[in-house]
Each structure stands twice: as structure tokens, then as C-alpha cells.
Amino acid sequence: MTTRRTFLVAGIAGGAALAAAWWLREQRADRPIAAAGTPLAGLDPDAQAIMTAIVPALLDGALPADPPARAAAIQETLGAVGLAIDGLPPAARHELAQLFALLGFAPARVALARVNSPWADVSPAEVAGFLDRWRDSGWKLQRSAYDALHQLVFAAWYANPRSWPAIGYEGPPVLVS
Amino acid sequence: MTGSAKPALPDPFRAGIAGGWTVIDASALERDATLEADVAIVGTGAGGGTAAEILTQAGLTVVLIEEGPLRTSSDFRMRESEAYADLYQESGGRRTVDKAIGILQGRCVGGGTTVNWTSSFRTPAVTLEYWARARGVDGLSAAALAPWFARMETRLSIAPWAVPPNENNATLARGAAKIGIPAAAIRRNVKGCWNLGYCGMGCPTNAKQSMLVTTIPAALDRGATLVTRARAQAFALDGDRVAALTCVAMDARGVDPTARRVTVRARAFVAAGGAIGSPALLLRSAVPDPHGILGQRTFVHPVVMSVARMPERVAAFSGAPQTIYSDHFIDTLPPEGPIGFKLEAPPIHPMLGAITVPGHGAAHATWMRELPNLQVVIALLRDGFHPESAGGRVVLQDDGTPALDYPLTPYVWEGVRRAFGAMAQIQFAAGATRVLPVHGDGAGYSRWSDARAAIDGFALAPRTTPVVSAHVMGGCPIGSDPRRAVVDGSGRHHQLANLYVLDGSLFPTSIGANPQLSIYGIVAKLADGLAATLAPATAAGPRASS
Numbered sequence: 075m076t077t078r079r080t081f082l083v084a085g086i087a088g089g090a091a092l093a094a095a096w097w098l099r100e101q102r103a104d105r106p107i108a109a110a111g112t113p114l115a116g117l118d119p120d121a122q123a124i125m126t127a128i129v130p131a132l133l134d135g136a137l138p139a140d141p142p143a144r145a146a147a148i149q150e151t152l153g154a155v156g157l158a159i160d161g162l163p164p165a166a167r168h169e170l171a172q173l174f175a176l177l178g179f180a181p182a183r184v185a186l187a188r189v190n191s192p193w194a195d196v197s198p199a200e201v202a203g204f205l206d207r208w209r210d211s212g213w214k215l216q217r218s219a220y221d222a223l224h225q226l227v228f229a230a231w232y233a234n235p236r237s238w239p240a241i242g243y244e245g246p247p248v249l250v251s
Numbered sequence: 252m253t254g255s256a257k258p259a260l261p262d263p264f265r266a267g268i269a270g271g272w273t274v275i276d277a278s279a280l281e282r283d284a285t286l287e288a289d290v291a292i293v294g295t296g297a298g299g300g301t302a303a304e305i306l307t308q309a310g311l312t313v314v315l316i317e318e319g320p321l322r323t324s325s326d327f328r329m330r331e332s333e334a335y336a337d338l339y340q341e342s343g344g345r346r347t348v349d350k351a352i353g354i355l356q357g358r359c360v361g362g363g364t365t366v367n368w369t370s371s372f373r374t375p376a377v378t379l380e381y382w383a384r385a386r387g388v389d390g391l392s393a394a395a396l397a398p399w400f401a402r403m404e405t406r407l408s409i410a411p412w413a414v415p416p417n418e419n420n421a422t423l424a425r426g427a428a429k430i431g432i433p434a435a436a437i438r439r440n441v442k443g444c445w446n447l448g449y450c451g452m453g454c455p456t457n458a459k460q461s462m463l464v465t466t467i468p469a470a471l472d473r474g475a476t477l478v479t480r481a482r483a484q485a486f487a488l489d490g491d492r493v494a495a496l497t498c499v500a501m502d503a504r505g506v507d508p509t510a511r512r513v514t515v516r517a518r519a520f521v522a523a524g525g526a527i528g529s530p531a532l533l534l535r536s537a538v539p540d541p542h543g544i545l546g547q548r549t550f551v552h553p554v555v556m557s558v559a560r561m562p563e564r565v566a567a568f569s570g571a572p573q574t575i576y577s578d579h580f581i582d583t584l585p586p587e588g589p590i591g592f593k594l595e596a597p598p599i600h601p602m603l604g605a606i607t608v609p610g611h612g613a614a615h616a617t618w619m620r621e622l623p624n625l626q627v628v629i630a631l632l633r634d635g636f637h638p639e640s641a642g643g644r645v646v647l648q649d650d651g652t653p654a655l656d657y658p659l660t661p662y663v664w665e666g667v668r669r670a671f672g673a674m675a676q677i678q679f680a681a682g683a684t685r686v687l688p689v690h691g692d693g694a695g696y697s698r699w700s701d702a703r704a705a706i707d708g709f710a711l712a713p714r715t716t717p718v719v720s721a722h723v724m725g726g727c728p729i730g731s732d733p734r735r736a737v738v739d740g741s742g743r744h745h746q747l748a749n750l751y752v753l754d755g756s757l758f759p760t761s762i763g764a765n766p767q768l769s770i771y772g773i774v775a776k777l778a779d780g781l782a783a784t785l786a787p788a789t790a791a792g793p794r795a796s797s
Contacts, residue, residue: 111504135616154332161336161506162344165648205611209692217714218350225344225606232605232619233332242623243568243601246329247447249260249455 091186092172095179114152116159116167120178123193125152131201132227136237147236154230173219260456263464264323272471274321277481277500280511286476288314289785291496291517293483293532296362297770298754299523300462301403302778303470309782313475314515316498318482319358320505323463327453331602334452338366347643348656351713352551355721356525360479361463363525364767368450368572368597369439369459371409372764373400373772381586381636386759387730390740396772403771407460408442417448417570422561422626423596424575426681432579439571448570448598480505481513486520486536486750493520493750519749519785526756530645530726531653539746542734545727546645549655550761551720552631555667556607557674558618559626559683566623572598580673581763586636590666593631593764594674609693609717618687628677630670635725635760637662645726659718664711671709675702690716722766727756742777753777
């Protein structure tokens with residue numbers, strides 16, 4: 075049974091983990107980032123690893139079956155997510171950077187996301203379990219993070235014309251004056 | 252397809268610029284700029300656009316300040332991938348402080364009117380009566396406003412929509428009839444509408460009579476100056492007057508501020524940046540707020556959604572959105588009673604649909620594969636009329652940008668539960684084979700009795716139950732009592748002699764209907780008064796030609 079006390083402990087633990095993760099991120103501020111306004115611009119290498127694991131899990135059942143088409147769909151979704159983050163206002167970008175720093179910080183990944191493998195090696199089942207837990211979480215950080223990932227990834231994929239044939243959408247009409 | 256010769260539709264705005272309109276893109280400024288005018292207007296949406304036309308008609312010089320970009324019909328390619336990032340606040344991802352409410356707000360020339368779904372309602376009489384009775388508002392009775400609504404209806408071609416509703420809306424009408432509640436057609440501000448269904452991404456044919464194609468061109472024709480990509484930062488105060496407005500130029504993508512500044516000096520200043528932007532601008536300016544009410548009582552018409560799978564094709568991405576509504580659950584409740592809600596049927600394009608359907612993986616993909624057969628009803632809750640519905644509060648973040656802190660109270664959740672029930676009942680009555688109240692992990696139900704039982708047991712809570720809003724209202728309420736109102740009955744700030752608020756932030760409660768025509772009518776009346784104050788020889792009245 076969840077009590078108010080465990081919420082508070084989780085909150086303090088989350089705050090401490092975030093501070094540590096953020097400090098670690100600042101120590102590695104020289105990592106390459108794509109140029110502003112180009113695909114992936116909003117994703118640093120850690121965030122790319124996290125999203126590379128999460129995108130196929132969220133889009134399970136929606137991606138093309140053919141391996142090259144599937145790989146291209148994932149890559150385009152990552153690019154669109156990165157571009158979308160790069161176009162957000164500074165305050166929103168900062169929040170997402172904090173989320174990725176937290177998820178990329180191994181102790182927080184294990185303790186808060188309960189994902190034991192590094193993101194690059196994680197199994198689909200492990201990612202699915204993480205997403206289910208955060209979707210059903212009553213803790214604001216987890217549920218709102220799930221919502222942010224849900225919105226970014228589904229917006230990126232379903233705005234992509236490659237997704238349209240499977241859902242019976244023919245695209246916008248062609249206008250002739 | 253380079254070199255293809257697709258015949259281009261007319262783009263009157265680009266033609267106007269070619270013909271000599273004064274339009275400045277602040278992101279391209281090479282040095283700071285100073286502008287002077289009789290009136291500086293912050294915001295180019297329903298309030299700013301309406302005020303600009305009326306003030307320039309009175310012979311006054313006007314500068315319009317817009318934070319967003321100028322995009323015109325040639326830019327509107329009906330693609331969600333472009334439209335939300337380009338035309339909406341925070342790329343369409345704006346949320347309240349606790350992340351419980353998603354907010355769709357326009358940020359472009361024309362503001363919300365460029366991207367809204369054209370629904371046009373006069374302010375309900377019950378709302379205006381409540382303002383007079385409970386919120387100290389004089390002069391905004393239904394009778395006093397009627398000629399102003401009539402003027403703006405004529406100006407913006409607001410009329411009954413004679414084309415049959417698309418199947419998404421017809422389903423709402425059919426279900427309502429089956430359960431014995433009234434539904435009716437929504438009036439729309441369109442002229443020669445092609446019935447495409449892409450109003451939310453900017454009208455590619457200029458049929459929608461938004462500010463972008465009506466009042467702003469009229470103001471520019473009369474010599475107004477439009478500055479885009481400029482964020483109004485703060486008013487400089489001098490005693491009981493505003494002396495100047497400082498704006499920060501944004502970068503070309505509209506994301507980050509630059510070092511360039513635009514200063515506007517004027518006789519009068521109008522805040523019309525919407526009900527988050529206007530209170531935020533006044534807060535950043537540290538205007539007098541002796542009673543601590545600025546930015547309080549901000550309302551959003553909290554919206555919850557219900558998705559249905561129909562046996563036949565619906566194609567809710569095609570055809571005019573929101574052409575049918577039902578006010579049964581507003582009209583049968585007193586405003587001070589349990590929260591009422593309006594029912595409408597929104598468009599469903601792939602991206603908006605995908606972020607609306609809860610959950611992920613196979614369950615989400617299954618719903619998406621049914622997209623052509625999906626039907627959606629939304630319930631817009633009428634907030635602000637009850638002691639337990641005090642709305643939200645606009646706050647400033649560390650970087651000075653605004654956020655809305657809106658606690659969802661048990662009073663609102665009680666209405667959400669009734670709304671889920673009503674929407675599911677209507678959808679099953681119309682023939683739905685499965686109904687998904689948008690909540691939790693996204694379980695769907697095949698029978699009305701199962702849905703009813705599930706909805707009764709829902710643990711409704713922030714974030715577990717997605718809530719959205721496309722209507723932000725209030726925060727600078729109008730009224731004669733300075734203890735409860737930021738501006739007086741003329742729209743003028745109670746403590747500052749030349750600062751006016753002319754947008755949806757004037758409203759002392761939510762409207763209880765899509766607010767664009769409320770903004771047009773009320774702002775037209777107040778802007779006419781302002782014109783009479785500043786240029787008494789040319790005051791026009793509600794029957795002025797346009």
C-alpha cells in the first residue's frame with residue numbers, strides 16, 4: 075500500500091538523484107549535439123540512447139514489419155523527436171534535459187525506472203515494464219514524464235506520412251484553384 | 252516536385268505586403284528599433300485584431316506587436332508536422348504547472364483565430380447575467396452587446412453553416428436525438444468554405460474569416476505597423492501612466508530571445524495577448540495590483556474526451572470540424588450549481604488522434620488502425636461560476652515566461668464523471684461498437700452498461716485523466732469594483748490611466764461556449780469607446796461600416 079510517507083521519500087530520492095545526474099551531465103558538456111533546427115538537435119547522446127530504446131516500445135505494433143523500413147521509421151521518429159524538443163521554449167527544453175539526465179544516470183535508472191540494463195542493451199520487455207509502471211504511477215514525476223514521452227513519440231511518428239497507409243489516412247487533400 | 256506549375260490560390264496578405272504594408276520581422280532586425288503611434292496593441296488575435304481595425308478606422312495610428320511568426324495561406328499546407336510547431340504556443344505542448352492540462356493556444360499573426368475551428372456563439376445570456384449579478388459588471392448585458400455582436404457577425408461572415416455536417420458531427424446529432432436531448436448546428440465565420448477540415452492548421456483557402464484575412468489587413472491598409480517575432484516584455488511606468496513598451500526580438504525560429512529590443516511609445520497601450528500572455532505582461536511590468544487579483548481567476552473550459560469506434564467510416568479528419576453541439580448539460584443546470592458542460596465533435600487527424608489515445612504499444616496501435624472509423628466527442632466544462640471553481644493563476648517562471656497553475660478540484664471531477672457518462676451514452680446510442688473514455692491506461696468498452704459501471708468507478712485524478720483546453724479566459728477581469736476587477740467597465744486598468752485590456756482575459760468567468768465571438772463583440776464595444784476617448788471627432792458606434 076502506498077502511503078504519504080513513501081511519496082515523500084520518493085520525492086527526496088528523486089530530487090537527490092536529479093541533482094547528481096545534473097552535476098554529472100554538466101561535467102560532460104562537450105558532447106556533440108546536432109545543429110539547431112536539424113533532426114536530433116534536441117537529443118544529446120544519452121538522450122538518443124534512451125529514446126532509441128523507448129521509441130520501438132511505444133510504437134510496438136505500429137512500425138512497419140520489414141526490417142529496413144522499420145529501422146528507417148525509428149530513425150525518422152528519433153529525428154523528429156529531437157527536432158521537436160529543439161523547437162520548444164527554453165523552460166520546456168530544460169525540463170526534458172533534466173528527465174534525460176535522470177534516466178541516463180545509472181543509479182536513478184535502476185532505482186526510479188527499475189531498468190537494470192544500460193539503455194543500449196535493454197530488452198523490449200524491460201522497456202515495456204518501465205513504460206507500464208510510469209503510465210500507471212501516481213507519482214507526478216513518473217506520470218508526467220510518461221505523458222511527455224507519449225506525446226513526443228506519437229506526435230513524431232503519426233505526423234510522418236510513412237505511418238499513414240497503416241491507419242487509412244490518405245494525407246491532406248490536394249488543392250486546385 | 253521542383254518546377255511543377257500548380258496553380259496558386261490567392262494570398263491577399265502577401266499581396267498586401269507587396270503593395271506596401273508596413274510589416275517588420277523583428278528576428279531580422281540588425282539594430283534596436285523605436286516606434287511611435289497613438290496606440291500600441293500587444294497581440295494580434297481576436298482582441299488585438301478587432302481593436303486594430305476599429306482604432307485605425309477612427310484615424311488613429313496603431314502598432315501591433317506579435318510574438319509569433321507571420322504565416323499566410325500559402326504557408327498553410329495542412330500538415331500537423333508543421334502547423335503545431337509553427338502556429339501554436341510551445342509547439343502545441345503548453346501545459347499547466349502540474350502538467351494536468353494541455354493547452355492549445357495560437358501563437359502567430361491572427362493568434363487563436365488563425366488556428367481555431369470556427370465555432371461562433373454569442374456570449375450566453377446566462378453568463379452575462381451572472382457577471383452583472385455576481386461579478387459587478389455593468390454595461391455588458393445581452394441587449395447592450397447585441398448590436399456589437401451583430402456588427403462583428405457581419406464583419407466576419409458569421410452565419411449558419413448550410414452544408415450537411417461530416418459524419419463525426421452527424422454522429423453526435425444522431426446520438427443526442429436517440430437519447431432525447433437537443434443538439435443544433437454551430438454558426439461559423441467562413442466565406443466560401445471548401446469543407447476541408449483543416450481549420451486548426453491555418454486555412455489554406457482564406458475562407459475562414461480570421462483576423463489574418465479581415466481586421467489586420469484593414470488596419471494595415473490604413474497605415475498600421477505590424478511587428479512579428481517580438482515578445483512584449485514589459486511596460487515602463489511613469490506615475491499612473493504607461494510611458495513605453497519594451498519588446499524582445501525572438502530568433503527566426505521563434506524559440507530563443509535575441510539581444511535586439513523594440514521600444515514602442517504611444518498615447519495608449521492595449522494588452523491583447525490572451526489570458527496567459529496579458530496577465531503575464533502586466534505581472535512582468537509590476538503594474539499596481541493593490542488587491543492581489545491580477546492573473547487570478549483564470550479559466551480554461553476543462554475538456555475531456557471520449558473516443559468511439561463506429562461500424563461505418565467516419566473520416567473525422569475530413570469536412571468542417573465542430574458543426575454540431577449540444578448544450579443540454581449546460582441549459583439544465585443553474586450556473587452556480589454542479590458544473591455544466593457543452594458537447595462538440597472535434598477533428599481527428601493522425602497526430603492529434605495519436606496523442607489523445609491513451610496507452611502505448613499494441614493497444615494504442617489497434618485504435619490507430621481504426622482511425623477512419625473513429626468518432627470523438629468532447630465535453631467543455633463551464634468553470635468559474637461556483638465557489639469551488641475559482642480557476643487558476645498565471646505565474647511567472649524563472650525566465651519571465653508565464654505558466655498557468657490550475658488545480659483541478661473535486662467540483663470539476665464530479666462534472667468530468669458525468670461528462671464521460673453522457674458522451675459514452677450518446678456514442679453507444681449512435682451505434683458505436685466500442686467506446687474509450689480517455690482516461691487511465693485506455694480501456695475500451697463494448698456495451699453501455701459496462702462503460703457506465705467502469706466510469707462510475709474511475710479514480711479521476713490529475714494526469715491519470717487527460718484534460719485539455721483550447722480556451723483560456725480571465726485573469727484581468729472587467730468590473731466596476733477595483734477589489735475584484737483589474738479593469739473598469741471601459742477596459743481601462745483601474746490604477747493606470749492609459750492601459751487597456753482588450754481580449755479574453757477580461758472575462759470574469761469562463762464563457763460556457765467557444766469564446767471567439769464573445770471576444771469580438773465585447774472588444775468591439777470597448778475599442779469603440781477607446782477610439783472615442785482618443786479621437787472624439789471620429790467616434791463611430793456599432794453600426795459603423797467596415
